[in-house]
Amino acid sequence: GRVAKDTTFRVWSLDTINKLHPSSSLRDLKAGFNSMIWIDGKGKQLLSIQTDNLRNRELNPSDLRSREYFRKIINGQTWRFRDDTVPTPGHPLDHEPFAMQSIKSYKSVEPEAVISIESKASGAKVLITATRLHSVMDPLLLPGYGFCIVDDTGMVWFHPQSVKNMEENFIDETDHARELMAAIRGRASVFMQLKYHGKEVQLKIAPIKDIPLHVIVFHEIDYIKAPIILSAGISFFSYGFLLTILGIQLLV
Helix, strand or coil: CECCCCCCCEEEEHHHHHHHCCCCCCHHHCCCCCEEEEECCCCCEEEEEECCCCCCCCCCCCCCCCCHHHHHHHCCCCECCECCCCCECCECCECCCEEEEEEECCCCCCEEEEEEEECCCECCCEEEEEECCCCCCCCCCCCCEEEEEEECCCEEEECCCHHHCCCCEHHHHCCCCHHHHHHHHCCCCEEEEEEECCEEEEEEEEECCCCCEEEEEEEEHHHHHHHHHHHHHHHHHHHHHHHHHHHHHHHC
16 A cells, blocks of 8 residues: 655554554554654655654654665665475465664664564555564573674674663673684684673574574673582581581580
């Protein structure tokens, strides 16, 4: 269908759409995204569907020409997940090409993940979905454990502390460890021990299939040693205390 008959930018809330069109396929997606935006070939927003009831409505929509998720679709620099199964009628072997970017929203300045595809709507070239990936953005973790998703340059796309998204380079924070750089360059799955933010960590790095990103999972060595040292200290104190009691009993 056609997104808009003119160039006027429109913003709709998801609640409004569901009230006007109760059978809308967007009914169950409220918790799944922050906004969906249709963009023309010049980076101009044509239509935006938001889940915040327009509390932060953009009366002057942002120019999105500089966003990587827009440029990659326009320039054909997309990613594609490959399906290893045998294709069947109606189920093609390859999934739809897409682009992705970790960003800070122009509107809210909050960290978001944006996934973009080529738009099928007349008048629009790119369709994007902006969302918060809760599994990789500020999740609850055990003390001393962490992870991040980095690109081929070491730039952190997603981190448990989402304020570090696109603000930290993992290679820089590990003093350009050669083993880490080699693993990223060779897209290898490797265990290693190195210093991250000056602390000794054990980590595993592994490439994400079909796209130029890598998952790094790590834990701090001190958090492993601490319980052992504490347990040994308690045992030593208990043993010493027991010997003291026995000594007193013998004296008495």
